[in-house]
Amino acid sequence: MFQILSKTELAQGTVVANEIMAPKIAAKAKPGQFVILRANETGERIPLTMADTDPVRGTITIIYQVVGKTTALLKSLNVMDHIQDIAGPLGRPTPIEKKGTIICVGGGTGVAVLHPITRGFKQAGNKVIAIIGARTKDLLIMEDKMRAASDELHVCTDDGSYGHHGFVTDVLREQLTKLGSEVKEAVTIGPVPMMKFCSKVTAEFGVPTMVSLNAIMVDGTGMCGCCRVAVGGETKFACVDGPEFDAHKVDFEGLSLRLTAYQKQEREAMDAYQRKCACAAKA
Ligand SMILES: Cc1cc2nc3c(=O)[nH]c(=O)nc-3n(C[C@H](O)[C@H](O)[C@H](O)COP(=O)(O)OP(=O)(O)OC[C@H]3O[C@@H](n4cnc5c(N)ncnc54)[C@H](O)[C@@H]3O)c2cc1C
Ligand code: FES
Known part of the structure; x- marks a missing residue:
């Protein structure tokens, strides 16, 4: 059991940050890695990136958007409550080394995933230009941290409503035009269409680009095949071969399609959960 030490609502309560006591995971975690957790004994397993870790305090921080049953269930937990189980760190760490200028682009909750990677590149001595975006000002997260x-x-x-009026791809193009060959790498994390279009822009400029893929996962250890993605014509498992891949080789259409595979069941699970909450509130 993993105790929740803090709970902060962001983006008008659509996103939640939890700091959780998990000393063994915090001691080993590296930027880019994730955990798989179950909120309660009968809960489904979901993957969430560690947006921050503090090995001294023995904590990890997760930041998640409330999109369905499990994230709604997680949001219902309060400080001092416990998460049933958390497995990690999982996935390959981001390959971080000193390269020169790096552009990090994040959209929506993807900014939480991007944050430790951005910090890692800066700590390694790179010049890091970050570009973050949201639909509107109130949905923007982690501006100060980024x-x-x-x-x-x-x-x-x-x-x-805030900052540049438009998409992160506009600013990405501006920066690539201005800086030219100074930019050695780009990292882009967010909704699949955003990653796809950022990747198209960086391909025009010939800048190597990395994306973190949010494939649906079950075990997170390479056994079930649920998270398979096509990269450069080969089948890869996002949990053990990724979650980061060369953006210019990813089949984004295939990924989008697979993410919708269980929409009906996801909606039914959320409806049943909401009905149960409504009954409990009336009782
Ligand atoms: C390696 C990895 C790291 C992740 N890190 C984070 C994170 O740090 N913060 C965060 O908010 N989310 C993250 N995700 C996505 C997160 O796992 C899903 O949002 C979560 O599983 C949804 O569970 P649910 O039961 O609440 O919703 P569900 O009922 O499963 O889904 C509700 C709706 O959300 C969408 N959805 C479901 N699964 C995903 C998915 N994997 N990616 C994108 N959309 C999805 C679908 O449109 C679906 O209809 C990550 C995914 C992966 C693979
Ligand atoms: S989640 Fe099962 S193989 Fe990746």
């Missing part, structure tokens, strides 16, 4: 983790931060909102 500013601290990078050398230069650009903020975008789709509706122009």
Whole structure:
């Protein structure tokens, strides 16, 4: 059992950050790695990235968007409550080394996944330009943390309510045009369409690009095949071969399709959960 030490609601309560006591995981975790957890004894297993770790305090921080039954169940837990089980660290760590200038692009909750990677590249001595975006100002997360983790931060909102009015791809293109061959690598993490379009832009400029793929997972250890993705024409398992891959080789259409495979069941599970919560509230 893993105790929740803090709970912070972000983005108008659509996103939640929990710091959790997990000393063994915190001691080993590296940027880019994730955990698989079950909120309670009968819960399904879901993968979440460690947005932060503190080996001294023995804690990990997860930041998740409330999209369905399990993330709603997690949100219902409060400080001092326990998460049933957490397995990790899982996945390959981000290959971080000193290269020169790196551009890190994050959208929506992808910013939480991007944060430790951005910080890792800066700590390794790179110049890091970060670009983060959200639909509107109130949905933007981790602006201060991303500013601290990078050398230069650009903020975008789709509706122009804050920062640059437009998509992260606009600012990415501007920066690549301005900096040219100075940029040695890009990392882009967020919704699949965002990663796909960022990857198209960096391909035009010939900049190697990494994406973190949010394939549906079950065991997270390479046994079930649920997380398979096509990369460069080969089948890869996001949990053990990734979750990061060469963006220019990823089949984003295939990934989008697989992410919708269980939509009906996901909706039914969420409806049943909401009905149960409503009954409990009335009783
Ligand atoms: C390696 C990895 C790391 C991840 N890290 C984070 C993280 O740090 N923060 C975070 O908010 N999410 C993260 N995700 C996505 C997260 O696992 C899903 O949002 C979660 O499993 C949804 O569970 P649910 O039961 O609440 O919703 P579900 O009922 O399973 O799904 C509800 C809706 O959410 C969408 N959805 C479901 N699974 C995914 C998925 N894997 N990716 C994108 N959309 C999905 C679908 O549209 C679905 O209809 C990560 C996924 C992977 C593979
Ligand atoms: S989640 Fe089962 S093989 Fe990756």
